[in-house]
C-alpha cells in the first residue's frame with residue numbers, strides 16, 4: 208500500500224528563528240513534528256534532537272528481536288511501545304544534551320509523532336503539537352493538548368473560543384526535556400481509505416481554524432499544494448509563530 212506524504216516548515220512572520228523540526232519518512236513509516244522551546248537557538252537544537260533520536264530508535268527496532276531499553280507496556284502493541292520508547296529516549300537525549308551544554312538549560316520540545324504501517328496508525332504526543340484526522344466527513348482533533356487552556360476547557364472554565372485568544376494559550380503542561388515524568392498518550396487505530404492525517408505545530412493550529420484547515424486540504428489538488436496553502440494561510444492570518452505541517456495518506460491508488 209502506498210503511503211504519500213508532504214511536509215513543510217516556515218519561520219512565520221514574527222520570529223527570527225524556526226525552532227520547529229519535522230520528519231516525514233515513509234520508508235520507516237515515521238512522521239514527526241517537534242516544536243522546540245527555550246529561545247536563543249536552543250529550541251532549534253531541542254526539536255532537532257527529538258526528530259533525530261526518534262528516527263534512530265525506530266530504524267534500530269525494525270526487527271523485533273531486540274532487547275527493549277525501557278519498560279514494555281503490555282497494554283500497547285509493538286508499535287505503541289516503539290513510539291512511546293522513542294519519545295522517552297528523545298526526552299532523555301535532550302536532558303543529556305543539557306548536562307553537556309548547561310547554557311541550553313531552558314530548552315525543551317513538544318512532539319506529535321505517528322508510525323504508519325499499511326493502514327495501522329500509532330499516534331503519540333507530548334505538549335500542544337496536534338494531530339488531526341481529515342476526511343470527506345470533516346476534521347477531528349485526535350490529540351488533547353497538554354496545555355493550561357486545554358485543562359480549563361476540559362473543566363468547563365473556558366470555552367474553546369476563549370482558549371484560542373487567552374493570554375496563557377501558549378502555556379504547556381508537559382514537554383520533552385523538562386526533567387519531570389512524562390505522561391505520553393498513545394493511540395492505535397486504522398486509517399480509512401479516504402482519511403488523511405495532519406501533524407502540526409501550534410503555529411498552524413493557533414493561526415488557522417479547524418474548519419479553515421479542512422477547507423484548504425479538501426480544495427488542494429495534492430498533498431504538497433495542501434501543506435503550502437496551510438502555511439500561506441497561517442502567514443496571512445498573522446504568522447505569529449513558527450509553522451509546520453505534515454500531511455499523510457495511505458492506501459489510495461495513484462492518480
Ligand code: CA
Pocket residue numbers: 242408409410448449
Ligand atoms: Ca510553537
